[in-house]
Amino acid sequence: MFTHLHCHFLGSYSDSLLDPDRDLDRVKEMGQEAIAITDHGVIDYSYPFYQACRRVGLHPVLGCEVYFVDDARRSIEANDSYRTHLILLARDNRGYENLVKLVNRSWLDNNFGETRGLVDWNLLEEFHEGLIALSACFWGSLPQKYITGGLDAAEKEFAKYYEIFGSDFYPELGRHGIDDEEKANEGLIAISKRFGVTPVVTNDSHYPRGRDWQFHDIIIKTRFGYATDFELDVRNYYLKSEEEMRDLGFPSGYYDMATEIALRCRVGREVFSPDPGEGGFDPEGTVVFSSKQVIIDVHQALKDVTGAWRIQGRGIQAIIDSLPRGMDIGQALRESPPLAGWLEENPRVREAAERLVGIPRRSQPDFSTVIDLPFEKIREVIPVRRARGEIMAAYPPAVLKELGVPLRSVDSLSETAPAFSAWVKQLTLMDEAREKYDDRDYTSSSLLLEGIIKANPDDLEARFLLGEAFYFLKRYDQAIAQYEFLEENNYNPWRMPRVLTRKGWAYSWLKETEDARKSFEGAIALKDD
Numbered sequence: 040m041f042t043h044l045h046c047h048f049l050g051s052y053s054d055s056l057l058d059p060d061r062d063l064d065r066v067k068e069m070g071q072e073a074i075a076i077t078d079h080g081v082i083d084y085s086y087p088f089y090q091a092c093r094r095v096g097l098h099p100v101l102g103c104e105v106y107f108v109d110d111a112r113r114s115i116e117a118n119d120s121y122r123t124h125l126i127l128l129a130r131d132n133r134g135y136e137n138l139v140k141l142v143n144r145s146w147l148d149n150n151f152g153e154t155r156g157l158v159d160w161n162l163l164e165e166f167h168e169g170l171i172a173l174s175a176c177f178w179g180s181l182p183q184k185y186i187t188g189g190l191d192a193a194e195k196e197f198a199k200y201y202e203i204f205g206s207d208f209y210p211e212l213g214r215h216g217i218d219d220e221e222k223a224n225e226g227l228i229a230i231s232k233r234f235g236v237t238p239v240v241t242n243d244s245h246y247p248r249g250r251d252w253q254f255h256d257i258i259i260k261t262r263f264g265y266a267t268d269f270e271l272d273v274r275n276y277y278l279k280s281e282e283e284m285r286d287l288g289f290p291s292g293y294y295d296m297a298t299e300i301a302l303r304c305r306v307g308r309e310v311f312s313p314d315p316g317e318g319g320f321d322p323e324g325t326v327v328f329s330s331k332q333v334i335i336d337v338h339q340a341l342k343d344v345t346g347a348w349r350i351q352g353r354g355i356q357a358i359i360d361s362l363p364r365g366m367d368i369g370q371a372l373r374e375s376p377p378l379a380g381w382l383e384e385n386p387r388v389r390e391a392a393e394r395l396v397g398i399p400r401r402s403q404p405d406f407s408t409v410i411d412l413p414f415e416k417i418r419e420v421i422p423v424r425r426a427r428g429e430i431m432a433a434y435p436p437a438v439l440k441e442l443g444v445p446l447r448s449v450d451s452l453s454e455t456a457p458a459f460s461a462w463v464k465q466l467t468l469m470d471e472a473r474e475k476y477d478d479r480d481y482t483s484s485s486l487l488l489e490g491i492i493k494a495n496p497d498d499l500e501a502r503f504l505l506g507e508a509f510y511f512l513k514r515y516d517q518a519i520a521q522y523e524f525l526e527e528n529n530y531n532p533w534r535m536p537r538v539l540t541r542k543g544w545a546y547s548w549l550k551e552t553e554d555a556r557k558s559f560e561g562a563i564a565l566k567d568d
Contacts, residue, residue, distance in 0.1 A: 041281040041294045042073045042301040044100065044173065045126055045211065045241035048088060050078035052401050053262035056246040056255055056394070059084060059091035062278070065247055067095050069280045073301040075100035077126050080155050082142055082422045083330075083402060083433040085135075086311050086442065100304045101135055102128035103142055107180055111149035111157040118532050122157065123180040126173035126211065128304055134169025135306045139422055141166040146424035152533035153425050163203050171300060172204045173211040176243050177223040181210065185226030186219055193226050197234065209300065210238040214287040215273045239296045240289050245276045252277070254394045257347040262400075264477065266346030312443045313420035318413045319445070322452065322459035325414040327423055328406055329439055329446065330431040332399040337371040338362040340395040344388050355381055364478075368393050404431040406467045411445040427473075428500060429466065465491060469501060481508040499530050503538070515545040536562045 043066070047055040059076070066074050074097055076088040085101050092099035107125040108114045114122070129135035144166075145156030163172075174181040181200065185193035200208045210227035213220055231238045246255045252274035260267050285294055320326060335343070341359045344350075358378050362371055368389070372379040382389040403426050410417055410432055417423060421444065422433035432439060439446060453460040468491055475484035488505040492498055506521030522542040530538065543558035 040072065040298040041240075041284050042071060042075070042100075042298040043242060043244055043278060044075045044102075044128065044239060044297050044300060045077050045104070045176070045213075046075055046244045046278070047078055047104070048076050048084050049399055050076075050081050050084035051245070052079075052399060053258055054079060054245060054255075056251055056258065056398065057244065057278070058398075059088040062247040063091050063095045063097055066278060067097055069278075071097075071281065073098035073100060073298065075102050075128060075301065075304075077102040077104045077128075079104055080106050080142070080145070081424060081433065082138065085422070086434065086438060089306075089308070089311070098301060099306070100128055100301050101138070101306050102126060103138060104175060105142070105145065105158040106151075106155045107158050109159060111145075111159040111162075114157060115149065115151055120151070122151075122155070123183055124175035124178050125158065125180065126175045128171040128173070128300070129169065129306050130171050130207070130304050131169050132307055132310050134171075134304075135310045136420070137166040137169050140419060141170075143418050143423050147418060147430070150425050152531065153427075154533075156424065160199065160203075167203050170204070171207045171209070171304065172200060173209050173239060173241070174200075174227065175211055176213060176241075177217065177220040179211065181230075182223030182227060185230075186222055190226060190229060193230055194233065197230050201234065206236070209236065209296070212238050212240050212289060212293060213243055214240075214289070215243075215275055217273060237296045238289075238293050239300060240284060240287065240293045241297070242279050242284065243276055244278045247278050249275065249277050251394075254391055257343055257391060257395065258398070260347040261343040266343070266349075313416075315412060315443070315445055316416060318416070319411045320409055320413065320447065322456035325430065326459075327410045327412075327414060327417050327421075328404040328429060328431045329408040329410065329436045330402045330426075330433060331405040331435055333401050333403060335395050335398045335400055336364055337366045337368050337392060337396055338364055339400075340368075340392040341388070343395060344391045348388070348391075350385075350388070368396055401426075402431070402433070403427055403470075404429050404466075405435065406463050406470060407449055408436050409447050409449060410439070411447040427466075427470070465494060465498075469498075472501070472504060476504055476508055479511075481511045484508045485512065497528070499525060499528060503530065503534065506538070506541070510541055510545055513548070515548050518542075518545050532565075536565045539565065 046057060048057045048059055049055060076084060078084060082103050089099045089101065105125050105127055106122040108122050127138060129138050141158060141162050142156065144162055145158050149157040151157055181193060181196045184196040210231050212224050212227060227238055246252065256271065260269055338359060345355065358375060358381065362375065423430055436446060449460060449463050468487055472484045472487035475487065485505055485508040488501050488508065491501045492505065502521045502524055506518045509518035509521065519542055522538050525538050539558045539562035543555045543562065546555035546558060
C-alpha cells in the first residue's frame with residue numbers, strides 16, 4: 040500500500056491545482072486509503088481538506104511544508120531570502136495544536152516581508168511534540184547539505200533533526216528526472232542505512248493528472264499578475280497511482296513506510312473548534328480579521344492563458360478586457376458572442392481557462408469582520424498570518440462560523456469604537472485602491488490613494504502604490520516624489536530595490552541621466568547586500 044505524504048492543495052497559492060473538493064475522489068478510485076496536505080508555509084486548507092477526506096472515505100493527514108532557515112531573525116535582519124523546505128505532519132491532536140502554534144509564530148514573529156513565515160531550529164525545538172518530520176524535496180536542508188557539503192555535513196544535519204524528533208524524522212526521496220534530486224537520493228539512502236531508519240518516497244504532487252502540467256505551468260508563469268518566462272522542465276508532479284510510484288524503482292519498504300506514517304497520524308475533528316473562553320477582542324489592541332480569497336474569474340483566466348502562451352492580437356485582448364469581473368465561463372460565452380466564436384476556434388485556450396476559473400490566487404484580509412476573541416487566545420488555536428500589513432485568520436467568515444469561532448461585524452462597532460471603525464474604513468479604501476491598481480485603472484487608484492495619504496501622510500504602503508500608479512500614468516515627477524519619501528522614511532527593505540529601480544526609470548524618461556544612474560546603482564547595491 041502507498042500513500043501520498045507530500046501534496047500541495049489550493050492553499051499553495053499560485054503553485055497548485057489540487058482541489059480537495061474535486062480531486063480526492065481520484066485518490067479513492069486509485070485504491071489509496073489516505074492522503075496528506077502539505078501546502079507551502081500555510082495551513083489555510085486544513086479544515087476543508089479534512090472534511091473533504093471524510094466525505095469520500097479517505098484518512099486525512101494534516102501537515103505543512105514550512106520554509107526553514109537556521110536562524111529566522113538573522114535571515115530577516117540580513118534580508119536573506121534563502122530558505123529550504125521541511126515537511127511537518129500532525130501525529131495526533133497535540134501535534135496539530137503545535138503545528139498551528141508553530142505556523143502562527145512563523146508568520147507573526149518571523150515574517151519575511153509578508154511573503155512567507157520562517158521556521159528555524161528554535162521553533163522546532165519549542166513545538167515539535169506530536170509532529171512527524173520529513174526532510175522534504177531535494178530543497179530540504181538535509182538533502183541540500185549533502186548536495187553542497189557531502190556526507191559528513193549531511194550526517195551532522197540529520198543528527199540535529201534526530202535530536203529534536205527522534206524516530207519521527209524520515210528522509211524523503213523522490214524521482215522526477217532531476218540530477219540534484221538523484222544526488223540527494225544517494226546521500227539520503229546512505230544516511231538512512233548509517234542511522235538505521237527507513238526513508239519514505241513521495242511525489243511532491245501539485246496537480247491531479249499528468250497532462251495537467253500545462254495548466255500548472257500557466258498558474259506559475261502568471262503568479263505575479265503578469266506573464267513571465269519562468270518554466271518548469273519537469274512535468275510529473277501529479278497524483279500518481281501506486282503502480283506508477285513503485286515503477287520509480289525504490290525498495291518496496293520505502294513505499295510501505297509512507298502508509299505506515301499516514302496511519303499513525305490521527306487527528307480528531309475537535310481540534311478545529313477552539314474553546315472561546317472568556318473575553319472578546321480589544322479594538323485598541325491587536326485585531327485579527329477574517330479572510331477572503333481572490334478567485335480567478337474568466338477575465339483573469341483568459342488574460343493568464345493568452346499571456347502565458349504568448350497569444351497576441353488586439354482584437355481578442357479587447358474582447359477579454361470588455362468582460363465584467365466575476366464571470367464564469369458559461370456567463371462569458373452567453374454575454375460575448377465574439378468571445379464564444381473565438382474560443383470555438385481555439386478549444387485549447389477554452390480548456391485551459393475552464394481549468395483555471397475558480398482557483399484562488401491568494402488570500403487577503405476581510406475588513407468587514409473581526410474575530411471576537413483576545414489576540415493571545417487566537418494565536419494559540421486559530422491559524423493566522425500577516426497580509427497587507429494586518430493579521431488575518433486563515434479561514435473566511437463562513438468557515439469560522441461553522442467552527443464556532445465568535446465574530447463581530449465592523450459596522451456594529453461604529454458607535455462603541457469610532458476610532459477603530461475609522462481606521463478600518465481607511466484599510467477598506469486601501470483595498471479598493473489596490474483592486475483598481477490591479478485592474479490597471481491607475482487614474483481611479485491614484486485618486487483613492489491621494490485621499491488616503493491626505494488623511495494619513497505617513498502611510499508608506501499607500502505612497503508606494505501611488506508612486507507606481509503615477510509611474511504608469513507617466514506622471515514621472517510625482518512618482519519620484521513618492522519614491523523619495525519612501526527612501527527618507529525607511530520603507531520596507533525588501534521593496535527598496537524595486538523602488539530605486541523604478542525611480543531610475545522615471546528619471547530616464549525625464550532624461551535626467553545622472554539621477555537615473557544613481558538610482559540604478561543604489562538598487563544594485565541593495566540587491567548585492
